Amino acid sequence: MSPVHPFALIDLDHLLDDEERAIRSTVQQIVTDHVRPHLAQWFEAGTLPVRELAREFGANGLLGMHLQGYGCAGTSATAYGLACLEVEAADSGLRSLVSVQGSLAMYAIHRWGSEEQREQWLPGMAAGELIGCFGLTEPDFGSDPGGMRTRARRDGDDWILDGTKMWITNAPLADVAVIWARAEEGIRGFVVPTDTPGFTANEVTGKLSLRASATGEIVLDGVRLPSSAMLPEALGLSGPLSCLNEARFGIIFGAVGAARDSIEVTLDYVENRQIFGKPLAAYQISQVKLADMVVELDKAMLLALHLGRLKDAGRLRPEQVSVGKLNSCREAIAIARECRTLLGANGVTLEYSPMRHANNLESVLTYEGTSEVHQLIIGQSLTGHSAFR
Numbered sequence: 001m002s003p004v005h006p007f008a009l010i011d012l013d014h015l016l017d018d019e020e021r022a023i024r025s026t027v028q029q030i031v032t033d034h035v036r037p038h039l040a041q042w043f044e045a046g047t048l049p050v051r052e053l054a055r056e057f058g059a060n061g062l063l064g065m066h067l068q069g070y071g072c073a074g075t076s077a078t079a080y081g082l083a084c085l086e087v088e089a090a091d092s093g094l095r096s097l098v099s100v101q102g103s104l105a106m107y108a109i110h111r112w113g114s115e116e117q118r119e120q121w122l123p124g125m126a127a128g129e130l131i132g133c134f135g136l137t138e139p140d141f142g143s144d145p146g147g148m149r150t151r152a153r154r155d156g157d158d159w160i161l162d163g164t165k166m167w168i169t170n171a172p173l174a175d176v177a178v179i180w181a182r183a184e185e186g187i188r189g190f191v192v193p194t195d196t197p198g199f200t201a202n203e204v205t206g207k208l209s210l211r212a213s214a215t216g217e218i219v220l221d222g223v224r225l226p227s228s229a230m231l232p233e234a235l236g237l238s239g240p241l242s243c244l245n246e247a248r249f250g251i252i253f254g255a256v257g258a259a260r261d262s263i264e265v266t267l268d269y270v271e272n273r274q275i276f277g278k279p280l281a282a283y284q285i286s287q288v289k290l291a292d293m294v295v296e297l298d299k300a301m302l303l304a305l306h307l308g309r310l311k312d313a314g315r316l317r318p319e320q321v322s323v324g325k326l327n328s329c330r331e332a333i334a335i336a337r338e339c340r341t342l343l344g345a346n347g348v349t350l351e352y353s354p355m356r357h358a359n360n361l362e363s364v365l366t367y368e369g370t371s372e373v374h375q376l377i378i379g380q381s382l383t384g385h386s387a388f389r
Helices: 018-034 036-045 050-059 077-090 092-112 115-126 238-272 284-312 318-348 354-366 371-383
Strands: 132-135 151-155 158-169 176-183 186-193 199-203 215-226
Touching: 018 050, 018 077, 036 354, 050 092, 077 092, 077 238, 077 284, 092 115, 092 132, 092 158, 092 176, 092 186, 092 238, 092 354, 132 158, 132 215, 158 176, 158 186, 176 215, 176 238, 186 215, 186 238, 238 284, 238 318, 238 354, 284 318, 318 354, 318 371
Parallel strands: 132 176, 151 176
Antiparallel strands: 151 158, 158 215, 176 186, 199 215
């Protein structure tokens, strides 16, 4: 028998339309040409050419691609999810760049900003000429953003921001930051040019995960902003949480990409690795492991597609996003780890992707809501009781 692709096992392509398949192929080609040849080097060095990649992604319509107008491609949510899948099949750090730019920073301005803010920032961000970041998480307030200590106070017609944000993707290189702060009337969002006096972004180094990604700490020390910098439509936690749901949606598909790539690399390895006179792929234990992993991969992909169709129909609820994010992340990291076992000692090198994916997925499990947070969101939906406090 001829081997089949993991997604061909369930005839996945028949569930996609022509535009979705075309977008998937385009992103695959971009990743093949501009990303994969350099990934091991970037990961080992702990660096990423963010600006060059952002321009390439922007030129191909990937940044904020599911948003309408202002230079954005205006694709379906499902098409955006498939793009995230192909980018994360290369590396989670790359998908983080795309997600933070489009689903956090750009979405915040698009959904909650003024028309002037949209026109000022979104075209450059869509083109990849301007890099954005999203400042919500603080050193002591990750899962509980409502406890943030960053403050915004009025001073005449201006706002003054003071505080610290942590684990902020793109921060060391960003041109603009969406910063959330506690004002007298509640949580407010601000569009902050990063060259504003008092704004500092320090790079976080020494990471064992998402090494091919720029991560930073933001320090706000008396940052003075005009009143026009405030996102006028956002008041309370509903603003930043809506942005997180956008990013979580991309992760639902993206983590599946990391799992698929791990399996593809492993399938190629076990077919070519000879042991005791025959391919490793011909042994029962190898096939049992592969079968179990592909079943979970395909189930996760079908769930992602279903949630994408719900989002395109305007019917996707936050707890459904939690179901997808929880499932994709924990299945993907389990698959990456199991793939490493089939690769043997070779699997601990950067020549093969599964261990790199597994390391990255430790972060993906944590950001945009930990697995435990999503379990509690689902539990609250099922029981009607909040277990957060």
